[in-house]
Amino acid sequence: MESLPVLRRFVLAQSRRPSQTTSPLFLDFLAPTSIRTQQTQRRYSSSKPRYVLSKQQREFLDGALRVNQAGELAATLIYTAQSPQVVRSHPHLRPLMKHMYEQEAGHLKTFNNMVAKHEIRPTAMYPVWEVAATFLGWSTAALGREAAMACTEAVETEIGSHYNDQVREILSWEADAARRGEELDDELKEMLSTFRRIRDEELEHLDHAVANDSKEAKPYDPLVDVIRLGCRAAIKISEKV
Ligand SMILES: [Fe+2]
Ligand SMILES: [Fe+2]
Numbered sequence: 618m619e620s621l622p623v624l625r626r627f628v629l630a631q632s633r634r635p636s637q638t639t640s641p642l643f644l645d646f647l648a649p650t651s652i653r654t655q656q657t658q659r660r661y662s663s664s665k666p667r668y669v670l671s672k673q674q675r676e677f678l679d680g681a682l683r684v685n686q687a688g689e690l691a692a693t694l695i696y697t698a699q700s701p702q703v704v705r706s707h708p709h710l711r712p713l714m715k716h717m718y719e720q721e722a723g724h725l726k727t728f729n730n731m732v733a734k735h736e737i738r739p740t741a742m743y744p745v746w747e748v749a750a751t752f753l754g755w756s757t758a759a760l761g762r763e764a765a766m767a768c769t770e771a772v773e774t775e776i777g778s779h780y781n782d783q784v785r786e787i788l789s790w791e792a793d794a795a796r797r798g799e800e801l802d803d804e805l806k807e808m809l810s811t812f813r814r815i816r817d818e819e820l821e822h823l824d825h826a827v828a829n830d831s832k833e834a835k836p837y838d839p840l841v842d843v844i845r846l847g848c849r850a851a852i853k854i855s856e857k858v
Contacts, residue, residue: 668794691750698754767834771844780816
């Protein structure tokens, strides 16, 4: 888990860059075709015209990538806070906790790269999410293994459906493009497959949590409800702020 400070420094450095106080929304594949270079055009795999994203679609991606980065940051911090306590009382869970943490760290790296590449402003709420995620991880693990797993179940239920919404949205653009005889940008297609892969990995974490007695957490309902509510609020806020 030693890579986390590096990732955090990266995000903080990004958020401090003055040129990123507003998202430009006009770079590379997010850009209208008119301002693309010949060289950029040549890297496309097919001869069909490119589907040009509307301002609304670009804003959707801008918010989506900001939320995804924030969510993955929170996920790494939750596991970082949970793992020592969970592993101390249940050593057999060490490989599982390590596996889930490493996948989250991979997701975070992916979104850090996308956010940097497309010059998207990271959420200004980062310091708040940092404290909240660490507290959530620490407190649920203090309640026991079942509560720690219930936390994963709650978070992954929200995050999995959040990624699913993004996949559905981009698929609707793909369908729109097909109707017009156009094609999505290669990079956008790659982003779609990345979202699908990460969604599947989040749902895998959800399955691990249920298999490890998340439903036995006490009190299960209020715990899961409040975490899910918190996730939904954090998603809404990070889309804009
Ligand atoms: Fe993740
Ligand atoms: Fe996850």
